Amino acid sequence: MSMTVSVRENEKFEFKASVDLNGIAETVCAFSNSAGGRILVGVSDSGKVIGVTIGRDTIERIVNHVYNCIDPKPIFDIKVVSMDDKPVIVLTVEEGPNKPYFFRGRCVVRKGSTNRVLSRDEIVNLLVTKVTFDSLEYRGEVKIDVELLSSFIERLKTRRRMKVYFDSVENVLSRLGLRNKYYNNAAVLLFSPDCSTIFPQAIIKIGKFRDYVLVDEVLIEGPLIKQVEEALGYVIRNIEKRIKVVGLERVEEHEYPIEAIREAIVNAVVHRDYRVKTPVYVKIFEDRIEVSNPGELPPQLTIEDLKKEHPSIPRNPKIARIFYLYGYMEEWGIGTLQMIRACRERGLPDPEFKTGRGFFKVILKSRKYILRELNLNERKLYDYIRNRGAVTLRECVNFIGKSERTVHRYLNKLQKLGLIVKVEKGVYKVVKD
Numbered sequence: 029m030s031m032t033v034s035v036r037e038n039e040k041f042e043f044k045a046s047v048d049l050n051g052i053a054e055t056v057c058a059f060s061n062s063a064g065g066r067i068l069v070g071v072s073d074s075g076k077v078i079g080v081t082i083g084r085d086t087i088e089r090i091v092n093h094v095y096n097c098i099d100p101k102p103i104f105d106i107k108v109v110s111m112d113d114k115p116v117i118v119l120t121v122e123e124g125p126n127k128p129y130f131f132r133g134r135c136v137v138r139k140g141s142t143n144r145v146l147s148r149d150e151i152v153n154l155l156v157t158k159v160t161f162d163s164l165e166y167r168g169e170v171k172i173d174v175e176l177l178s179s180f181i182e183r184l185k186t187r188r189r190m191k192v193y194f195d196s197v198e199n200v201l202s203r204l205g206l207r208n209k210y211y212n213n214a215a216v217l218l219f220s221p222d223c224s225t226i227f228p229q230a231i232i233k234i235g236k237f238r239d240y241v242l243v244d245e246v247l248i249e250g251p252l253i254k255q256v257e258e259a260l261g262y263v264i265r266n267i268e269k270r271i272k273v274v275g276l277e278r279v280e281e282h283e284y285p286i287e288a289i290r291e292a293i294v295n296a297v298v299h300r301d302y303r304v305k306t307p308v309y310v311k312i313f314e315d316r317i318e319v320s321n322p323g324e325l326p327p328q329l330t331i332e333d334l335k336k337e338h339p340s341i342p343r344n345p346k347i348a349r350i351f352y353l354y355g356y357m358e359e360w361g362i363g364t365l366q367m368i369r370a371c372r373e374r375g376l377p378d379p380e381f382k383t384g385r386g387f388f389k390v391i392l393k394s395r396k397y398i399l400r401e402l403n404l405n406e407r408k409l410y411d412y413i414r415n416r417g418a419v420t421l422r423e424c425v426n427f428i429g430k431s432e433r434t435v436h437r438y439l440n441k442l443q444k445l446g447l448i449v450k451v452e453k454g455v456y457k458v459v460k461d
Contacts, residue, residue, distance in 0.1 A: 031077045031112035033068065037141040039330055040064070043071040045078060047086060049093040052119065054143055056094050057131035060102040060124035061146075061154065062138040063328035070116035079114025090117070100126045123328065128154045137327050149386075153301065154327070161302045162214035162344040166226070170211045172197050173221050176251055180219075180354060187355045205346060213302070214346035217252050224249035229302060229322075232259045232293070234310040236266050247307075252297050252347065253354060259293050259310060260286075266312055283394045284317060285370035288379065291363050292390040294356050296321035299343050304386065315396035320389040331381050334364040367392075375446045375459040398445050405430065406438050410447055410458075418457040 035041050042055045044067060052067055059065040070080030087106060095101055103122040108115055128135045128151055135146040135154070146154065177200060184190040194200055201207035206215035217223050217230055224230050232255050236244040244266070248258045268283045296308045301323030311318040325331070326341045342348035351357045367379045367390070377398060380391040402410060405428055412427050413419050419427075425435045439456060442448045448456045 033071055033075045033077060033111070036075060037073065039138050039140055040066065042067045042141075043073055043075065044069040045072045046070075046080060047090065047117070049090065050097070052090060053094045053097040054131045054136055055138075056102050056104055056119065056121050057098050057129050058136040058138040058143040059121035060098070060104075060129040061127055061136065061327060062123065064121050064123040065138060066121070067119040068116055069119070070111070070114060077112045077114055077116065079112075080117060082108060082115050082117070087117070090119075097132050099130050100124075102129060140330070153303075153323075160344055160346070162212065162217065162346045164213050165208070165210040166213050166216050167210050168226065170216055170220055170226075171222055172201070172211075172215070172219050173251060176254070177201075177219050180253075180350075183355065184353055188353055190353075204350065206350075212346065214344065214350070217302070217347060218350050219251055221250055223251055227302065229305045229307060231255070231307040232297070232310060233307045234259060234262055234312070236312045238314060240313075253351070253356070256290070256293055256297055256356065260290050263289055263293075263310065263312060263317065267317070283396075284376070284392050285374050288367040288370040288392055289317065290356075291367045291370075292317075292319040292379070292392065294351060295319075295363055295390070296388075298348050298351050298357065299323060299388070301343060301386075315394050315400065317392045318389060319392075320387050322387055324383045324386060324388055331383060334381050335368065335378075337362070337365070372446075377446065395447075398447060401445060402441075406441060409435070409438050410442055413442075413448055413456055414458045418451060418455055421454040421456075424456070 033043075037043055039062065042065065044051060047069060052069065055065075055067050059067075070078060072078055087108070091106060094104070102124055105120045107118055109118055110116070128146075135151045136143045137146055137154075138144075174197060177197060178194050181192050181194045181200065184192050192203075198207060201211065201215050201219070206212055206218070213227070216226055220226065230249075230252070232248040234246050234248065235242050246262055248255050248262070250258075264282065264286065269280055271278050271280055293308075293310065296319050300308055300321035304322035306322045308319070308321045323343055326343070328341055329338060340348075348357065357363055364379070364381070371378055371392070376395065377393045380393070382389040382391070399407060399410070409424060409428055412424070416423075421432070421435065421439070424439065425432050428435055428438070430438075439448065443450065446459055449459050451457055
């Protein structure tokens with residue numbers, strides 16, 4: 029019986045059953061434009077090791093074909109290994125330092141377990157990541173908000189314990205990497221009151237919806253840090269909240285964790301693609317909040333990467349640095365993990381991350397969103413447990429009038445959705461209601 033490799037084809041692994049020269053070269057190009065990866069020749073699509081016939085010039089033909097078909101020349105290693113006593117060719121491809129790479133005139137990247145040809149605009153975006161939008165010089169007239177810049181310097185002293193001082197606007201911005209001979213775009217976006225006039229796309233558009241009908245909207249302009257603060261304030265004013273008594277203290281609790289909302293808005297503003305003439309959108313629905321921005325994830329990251337430790341790859345590193353110094357974000361690639369943790373601590377579903385068609389979106393779900401997943405009997409059972417405080421399995425069976433097996437299924441679903449918890453054998457109560 030043939031051995032099966034322990035991994036499946038994904039963004040880092042590609043299997044080839046035979047020496048497919050064009051297929052190998054295309055995947056080398058895709059890995060070079062993405063985060064690198066490995067190609068195993070002699071392994072079927074299902075991961076079964078079948079081995080490959082290796083002639084006297086097989087390796088040389090592969091190397092020559094890859095170099096002849098890809099421009100610029102990729103960086104990779106090739107060797108033959110034995111797997112299940114069968115020869116397998118392994119190509120280890122490094123992430124390319126000279127992106128974009130082209131396979132026979134096509135720019136190919138790795139997306140999941142497939143190779144995808146980039147459009148012209150996507151190629152331009154891949155190319156300009158070397159010269160970021162926020163680092164470009166702005167040669168027009170720029171007015172700087174001196175009060176905002178001064179308060180930022182004071183914040184550095186207290187929050188980051190930095191020994192800084194304010195002598196002049198030009199000197200401060202130069203020390204922050206926001207000015208050379210001219211101000212760069214980051215300086216305009218961060219500290220100019222006219223930033224949304226100079227860059228009309230640098231705005232946050234917020235809409236409040238009821239039954240998918242827009243009932244209120246606001247357009248937020250100005251320096252990016254102020255935009256984030258105003259946007260967060262609007263969202264907080266337009267979501268539900270309640271007063272809980274903890275001990276002897278009355279505590280205000282919103283239907284979403286505020287730190288998760290802040291993180292979603294900050295990420296959208298910092299990591300968006302400012303070359304695209306589209307604002308950041310924040311949509312407040314009755315059961316969820318959606319925050320979207322132009323600009324997909326960098327090729328090195330996938331949606332699954334956001335749910336675990338991952339590198340920080342800012343599209344706008346100068347803007348990201350200022351937000352870090354201000355205390356609005358970290359530089360460790362853990363912002364999405366903090367969002368997930370904040371939602372879990374409140375018994376809410378994990379944030380949903382989506383990317384595609386040139387945009388990235390975060391969806392924060394409230395308890396109402398979870399309740400939509402319940403059928404009539406599950407909802408009745410949830411309300412019964414909530415009203416009683418804690419109930420036994422037998423009480424649930426008597427209340428619903430269904431079999432114990434059916435009620436067990438209802439309870440398991442409520443537990444899986446994070447609505448209830450088993451406090452002891454056969455006893456359930458609502459989570460943080």
